[in-house]
Amino acid sequence: MNGKDNIGYSNDENDIPLKRRQNDDNFSTLTIGPDSRNEENSNDNNEDNDEPSALMKFYEKNKKIIKFILIVLTHIIVGSYFAYATYFFVDSENKHRTWEIYPDPNNTNITDGRCHGSCGFQFCDGYGMLLIVTCIVYICLIYYYIIKPVTEKPIGRLYDNTIKKILIKRVTKTLTVAKIFGIILAILVIIGIAIYLFIETKDDPKRLVSLAGPFVFISLGYIFSADRQAIKWRPVLVGITGQFILGVICIRWDVGRKIFQCLGDKVVTFLNYSRPGSIFVYGAKLVEWNTFYFALLSVIFFFSFFISILYYLGAMQFVVQKIGWMISSLLGTTACESLNAGANIFLGMSESPLLIRPYLNLLTHSEIHAVMASGFATVSGTVLAAYVSYGASAALLITSSVMAAPAALGMAKLYYPENEKTKTGSNQIQMEKSGDSSILDAASNGASNAIPIVLGIAANIIAFIAFIAFLNGIINWLGYLVGLDNIDFEWVMSKVFMPISWIIGIEWSECEKVGRVIAAKTVVNEFVAYEKLGALIKANKISPRAAGITTFAICGFANPSSLGIMMGALGTMAPGRKKHITKVAMRSFIVGCFVCFTSASFAGLMMSDEFLAEQQR
Structure with a gap:
């Protein structure tokens, strides 16, 4: 045997191979052929054992019956639970109504944030929520x-046989007919809005000044559009009109306001389930102090974890296609940018793109611009509590995010029209299956995939806030040299925002104060802006109307630190598109600001003195 070989050969005629075996005492011995032959036999036996077991054969043979039985059992369990919940609700209501004849001063219906006892039917809590969810599912x-x-x-x-052949083909043959129909529809909408505004503002015509805001922002969009020839007015007009109609529903209609308030509360409740994990890892103090990295960014780990599970189950692909189809049917936008805009009503600008992460590399420049603009124009449910703690109205914050969703797409398509062929239309997105091997694998990968996103966000926000501080220092130094000690970058920007404050409906005497608040939001972040707004409200230095309009104007993530967060998050999710992301970042930042200002303008038109008094209470 050759000494350098690990496998030797005997000298007999069968030339049986010898294998080296490692003993427990780390010495090597040689084994001859029969062992290897036994191993081969054992492998053959193992292959025989790989055949389906009797249980698997039974399952494959009766798969449909077993599936049917499981479905029936599931419905029986759900029905039984719902029936008992109904009985329990009715019984509890009757008992507590009887007890109310002799009230117990030590008894309270509210103990842990939920209603206990005789609380009536509440659609956003308890049995009411169960009933609504069950009805929707079935x-x-x-x-x-x-x-x-x-x-x-x-x-x-x-x-195919009637509508498509008779109506659509005849209309499409003559484009003039379609254009005339569109013009007539637009005129009717304008007349309807005009009639509503006349009725709404006849007792307070000064509120009509707020109309100057949308007119200015749409005009600027047309003048500075990236490609005026490619502008399609359908998403622009439908988006702005949708913003106005949603404002009417959420501000003037009490039921609509309560519905969106409920949705917002449920999203916040869901995302707050990340806090126990954050407290376990980082400690209670860092989380309870709402430290940005340890409290707010930790939500991304949980949300990415959950979204990855939904992708594995196929639920998220279904949502992308259906919701994208619904919104794109109205605005004519693509599925991904439409879904992202809808998700931004409640989710943050770094969480919403996770819904469309597999498709980010396929987006056009205009679609990337729309995704970023939607993020800048809204705020997430995770930070609403912080804004409310500064004195902002929770109902107005939810309303602002809802109004901004369609307008963000409309404005984005005005400032950066689509001039490429999209690959993410509702009928083009392939329902990709997750590459994870199991639901546990999907959950683990989802949490791990959030690590570079969180690190990218943290790095960018540190750098951008430091840069703003640097600008403040330079301008403060230049002012000091000429005897102006209190001038900084924020002061300069407050003067810039005074005219904008006026065209969105603020009285000129209050424009400087409001301009400072808007400048704080645009230059630093919205946390500082809401803190300043809360101080003005508590000191009664601005009117309730100005406070309400300002709440809308600063309800968005359009600030330098968020610009860094957005570029960091999207750049991490789609590394190959970093160049395109940075190219459209500043334009989408401006669009996000203008969408917030447009929402503030419409809010100024609709908010009556009675409504503002109700919000103050």
Whole structure:
């Protein structure tokens, strides 16, 4: 045997191989062929053992029956739980109504943030929420598994044979007819809005000054558009009109305001489940002090974890396609940018792109611009509590984010129109399956994937805030040399924002104070701005109307530190698109600011003295 070989050969005619075996005492011995032959036999036996077991054969043979039984059992369990919950709710209401005849002073219905005892039907809590969720789930199941399979083919044939052949083909043959129809529809909408504004402001015509804001911002968008020839007015007009209509629903209609308030509360509750994990890792003090990195950024780990699970289950792909189709059908925008805009109502600018992360590399320049503008125009549910602690109205904050969703897409398509062929239309997105091997693998990878996102956000926010401090120092020094000690970059920007404060509906006598607040938000961040606004409100230095309009004007993430967060987050999710992201970043930042100002203008039109008095209470 050759000494340098690990496998030797005997001298017999069978030339049986010898294998080296390692003993426990770390000495090597040689084994001859029969052992290796036994190993081969054992491998053959293992291959035989890989055949499906009797249980697997039974499952494969009766898969449909087993699936049907499991579905029936699930519905029986859900139905039984719902029936008992209904009985418990009715019984509790009756008992507590009886007890109220002899009230107990030590008894209270509110103990842990939930209603206990006789609290009535509340759609956002307790049995009311269970009823609504159950109804929504079963309506969707009935539609997708019963109504849709039965009616899809007949309706499709009806559409192809009548509507498509007779109406659509005739209309599309003559573009003039379609244009005339669009013009007539736009005129009718304008007339309807004009009538509403006349009725709404006839007792206070000064509120009409707020109309100057949307007119100025839309005009600037057309003048400075990246490609005026490519502007499609449908998303612009529908987006701005949708912003106005949502304002009416959320500000003037009490039911609409309560619905969005409920949704916002539930999102905040869900995201706050990240706090126990943060407290366990970082300690209670760092989290309870709302330290930015340890308290706020930790939400991204939990949210990425959850989104990864939904992708593995296929639920998120379904949501991307359906919600994207719904919004894009109204505005004519693509599925990804539409879903991102809708998600930004409650989620942050670094959490929302996680919903469309697999498609970020496919987005066009205009779509990236729209994604970033939507993030800058809204705030997340995770920071609403901080704003409210400074004195801002929770209802107005939720309303502002809701109004900004369609307007962000509309304004984005005005300032940076689509001039490329999109790859993320609702009918183009492929329902990609997760590459994870199991739900646990998906959860672990989701949490791990958030690490570079969080680090990128932290690095960018440190750098940008430091740069703003540097600018403040330079301008303060230049002012000091000529005897002006209190001048800094924020002071300069407050003078710039005085005219903007006026065109969104602020009285000129209050424009300087409001301009300082808007400048603080634009130059530093919205936390500082809401702190300044709260101080003005407590000192009664601005009117309730000015405070309400300002709440809308600064309700967005458009500030330098958020610019760094956005570029860091998107750059980490799509490293190949960093060049494109930085190219459209500043333009989307400006669009985000203008969307907030447009929301403030519409709010100034709609907020009556009675509404403002109610918010103060």
